[in-house]
Amino acid sequence: MTITPQGAVVVRRRIKARPETVFSFFTDHDRWLSWQGVEGSFDPRPGGAYRMRVVGDAIASGEFAELTPHRRIVFSWGWENEGDPVPPGSSRVQIDLVPEAEGTLLTLTHSDLPEPARAAHQDGWEHYLGRLTVRAEGGDPGPDLWMQEAEEAEEDD
Template structure:
């Protein structure tokens, strides 16, 4: 009997070209404006978006609580695809994987995010909320720039 490993898949359309959306994921000064749920802000972001490079983002909640997530890039195809590991500092032993693809569409970019290899369904559910709100902030970031 195979155990089902929880995952989530999200697809969003953003009114910007794939290269610009890719930059929003790989340039710390842009990522800091949209990354994380609504009740958080990025305190620091370090990104070395190349195969074998790493990222580290620290979020601070409205309550003052801080959370740091980091990972290593397994694939980096500019304007097309990112694959990286994902581990919260507080639970570093629980490593999951994020795959983000950027596909040109007539109105901009279709972004598909697959976050898989979660430890359990509860973790997948919490991440779905976080990614949903992050995508809302990302869409708003590009609407402000338009």
């Protein structure tokens, strides 16, 4: 994981699954929600929108810009929650999938993030790409601990 001098968050994962399999976890509704989010809608085509409740009441939304089968996915990213420093459409996520002998090298680059939001997004992508890796390799990452913590915090309020 890296934050570049330009402020982009870069996270890499080696996944023991073919690029076609990994790609499907960004284009299939149920597969996406198996590693990130609890509910959402996805229209994975250029210009298509997505909206998902990631954790607690945090809603991420944006629009797909590019889908090159089994190679690249690009979409805008932001949070609908009032006062969030990353509003919908204000940042860009690019996911590159490179075939390797044992699977896929996934490189996620999240750019156009304001400085105060970079570390949190880096932590978030580390968390969720870890869950994606387990799912794409055929495993079960189990319940999202971040969701459980958010639900418990809501109960305490």
